[in-house]
Amino acid sequence: MVANVPMEYSLILAAILFALGLAGVLIRRNIVFMLMSVEIMLNAAGLAFVTAGARWGQVDGQIMFMFILTMAAAEVSVGLALVLHLYHSFKTLDADAASTMKG
Amino acid sequence: MLNLLYIIPALPFAGFFVLALRGRHFSKTAVASIGAGFVGISAILAMLIGISFIASPPQDHVFTQSLWLWMQFDGYTAAISFSLDPLSLIMILVITVVSFLIHLYSIEFMADEEGYSRFFAYMNLFVGSMLILVLADNLLLLYLGWEGVGLCSYLLIGFWYKDPANGSAARKAFIVTRIGDTAMALGIFLLFTHFKTLNIQDLMQSAANHWPVGSDTAVLAAALLLGGALGKSAQLPLQTWLPDAMAGPTPVSALIHAATMVTAGVYLIARTHMLFELAPLVQAAVAIIGAATLLIAGCSALVQRDIKRVLAYSTISQIGYMFLALGLGAWSAAMFHFMTHAFFKALLFLGAGVVIFAQHHEHDMFKMGGLRNQLPVTFSTFLIGAASLSALPLATAGFYSKDLILWNAWSSPSGSIALWAAGIIGAFITSLYSFRMVFVTFFGKLKMEVNRRPGYNMKVPLIILAVLSIIGGFIELPRTLGNMPLFSNFLRPVFGGIIELNPAAHGEGILQIGASLVSLAGIFTAVLFYLLRPEYPETFRKTSVFAFVEKSWFAGWGFDALYDALFVKPYFWIARINKNDIIDTGYTGIAYLNRAAHSALSRTQTGNLRWYAMGIAFGAVLFLGIVVIIK
Numbered sequence: 001m002v003a004n005v006p007m008e009y010s011l012i013l014a015a016i017l018f019a020l021g022l023a024g025v026l027i028r029r030n031i032v033f034m035l036m037s038v039e040i041m042l043n044a045a046g047l048a049f050v051t052a053g054a055r056w057g058q059v060d061g062q063i064m065f066m067f068i069l070t071m072a073a074a075e076v077s078v079g080l081a082l083v084l085h086l087y088h089s090f091k092t093l094d095a096d097a098a099s100t101m102k103g
Numbered sequence: 104m105l106n107l108l109y110i111i112p113a114l115p116f117a118g119f120f121v122l123a124l125r126g127r128h129f130s131k132t133a134v135a136s137i138g139a140g141f142v143g144i145s146a147i148l149a150m151l152i153g154i155s156f157i158a159s160p161p162q163d164h165v166f167t168q169s170l171w172l173w174m175q176f177d178g179y180t181a182a183i184s185f186s187l188d189p190l191s192l193i194m195i196l197v198i199t200v201v202s203f204l205i206h207l208y209s210i211e212f213m214a215d216e217e218g219y220s221r222f223f224a225y226m227n228l229f230v231g232s233m234l235i236l237v238l239a240d241n242l243l244l245l246y247l248g249w250e251g252v253g254l255c256s257y258l259l260i261g262f263w264y265k266d267p268a269n270g271s272a273a274r275k276a277f278i279v280t281r282i283g284d285t286a287m288a289l290g291i292f293l294l295f296t297h298f299k300t301l302n303i304q305d306l307m308q309s310a311a312n313h314w315p316v317g318s319d320t321a322v323l324a325a326a327l328l329l330g331g332a333l334g335k336s337a338q339l340p341l342q343t344w345l346p347d348a349m350a351g352p353t354p355v356s357a358l359i360h361a362a363t364m365v366t367a368g369v370y371l372i373a374r375t376h377m378l379f380e381l382a383p384l385v386q387a388a389v390a391i392i393g394a395a396t397l398l399i400a401g402c403s404a405l406v407q408r409d410i411k412r413v414l415a416y417s418t419i420s421q422i423g424y425m426f427l428a429l430g431l432g433a434w435s436a437a438m439f440h441f442m443t444h445a446f447f448k449a450l451l452f453l454g455a456g457v458v459i460f461a462q463h464h465e466h467d468m469f470k471m472g473g474l475r476n477q478l479p480v481t482f483s484t485f486l487i488g489a490a491s492l493s494a495l496p497l498a499t500a501g502f503y504s505k506d507l508i509l510w511n512a513w514s515s516p517s518g519s520i521a522l523w524a525a526g527i528i529g530a531f532i533t534s535l536y537s538f539r540m541v542f543v544t545f546f547g548k549l550k551m552e553v554n555r556r557p558g559y560n561m562k563v564p565l566i567i568l569a570v571l572s573i574i575g576g577f578i579e580l581p582r583t584l585g586n587m588p589l590f591s592n593f594l595r596p597v598f599g600g601i602i603e604l605n606p607a608a609h610g611e612g613i614l615q616i617g618a619s620l621v622s623l624a625g626i627f628t629a630v631l632f633y634l635l636r637p638e639y640p641e642t643f644r645k646t647s648v649f650a651f652v653e654k655s656w657f658a659g660w661g662f663d664a665l666y667d668a669l670f671v672k673p674y675f676w677i678a679r680i681n682k683n684d685i686i687d688t689g690y691t692g693i694a695y696l697n698r699a700a701h702s703a704l705s706r707t708q709t710g711n712l713r714w715y716a717m718g719i720a721f722g723a724v725l726f727l728g729i730v731v732i733i734k
Binding site for chain 2: 034096
């Protein structure tokens, strides 16, 4: 059988992935890269779900991961449509350019 | 007949209402008839009531008439009730008769002025308030009259309101007397707290029964009432308003600032004399203040150039004599001097008014001269008035009243040589400045042509007052000259039988001769300096000492400058610093904090996407942290 990996390692991995994704969202200026970082965050959350499912031997973790994947796909399509609109308005993919609601 | 007492103050008030509401639409004759006529009817009524009172005096020599209930609360009732006793009878007689004569004079004097009906309305309001003051049965009603005369004084001094200087003079008078009024109000509160009544007779009885002589509360109450009297009667240290009050029309100066309002303080002290007898310290202060004031004001009158200012300072000085008498306990002597002073001072003011009227409204005496032949009636009446003021021996009323005060200063137990000396020096200065006024104005060369001569309405009051200034003294003949003290006898029921403070003293005759010589010496000095050798005052003025003294006396011994530095300037300085009103910062501070918080918080609305994302992340971390820590 596969060697028993303690659950904590997987959760820590999920946490690190989440933090990396969050850092990417906050630091990156290009909107497309922000969307990629959001994907990383979603996958990290999915990993946490799968870990929990494996811990208790239930299949619910895997099902949840499928839901997350589906939702991520839908969200990416909407997000990319918004990015197209943004590019059409501001002629740039810089997130800081869209700050006309200042103040 | 005595039941008609209430009509005496009611008529002038009725006159005020009619003239205030509809006066502008009446003709000049109608206004004059109402204004002077109502006061005239009051005067006649006062005389009839006086005759009835003297012929058949009521029980205890007091007649009380209660009109209606004014207010009632918590065990205290205040009523509009008048009480007539010899003291108030003398007051109402003098007030109504002198007021009527001045109203008659004003018919012609103010004939060309706009606001003719306003003038008579205010004058009637004044006479009504003054009558309420002297007839009042309780201190609350007296205070009503007190404030009423203060208001009318303000309205009448600032009668020609279009000139801002008159408004300033009116405000100064009102504010300075207000200081005294506040002291008096505190005194009334004190008396009420102790005795739960403000009826004057009851108060005096209770005070005499409960407060030992010289106790602290008696001294405090008497001192506070004295403060009120000082303000109204323009004595030290509240005398600064009276010379500036001459900005008002001359009849106003004659009525309010010579004969009636300024004597309200004398009346107050005489009315509450039992309280002052319980506080010998305060009574001594009254005498000392009187003596000091009469000297200071007399010296100031000596160097004035404006004829009305001479008379204003003279009024302050003569009221100083009345205060001196009150301080010695010579109550009827003070009231006697009040009566004679009302006659000759009103006469002098009205005469000065004629002179000003005839000289194109010029007030400076030294620009006038030689009016003796141009205005003969005015000259002779003015001369009689000045003679009475100087206490010319035997022939004038002023002699008898001033002499009585000087005799009491010498002989009474609380008198002293110093007070008598102050009175004698004051008498010399008085005759000097009175005859200085006469000689400078009426003798010498005619400097300005006379453009208006007085008619009958102005001459008749002058003549009547001149006659009164001569015969008014004969009702109180001293021991050495006939021994007929009718006036003091009449006032005996009020003042408890004190006619002679020291019956065993002798030397009255010598003192009278001395006082007469001093008065004649003053007249002679005036003749020398202002008639025969007019160059003498110039030589005096050239020396630096005299020049300095003259300048200081001219400015009223620097009291105005002192009060300016002590009170006015610091107050203006504080007002300037507080221009933005510190108290307001409490309210504006809230608005300011609001705006500051708003500008701080609106800095979080950057419109920047990554900023908002960081906000979300930060909040989530914070929340998780709180949950972890609490767990």
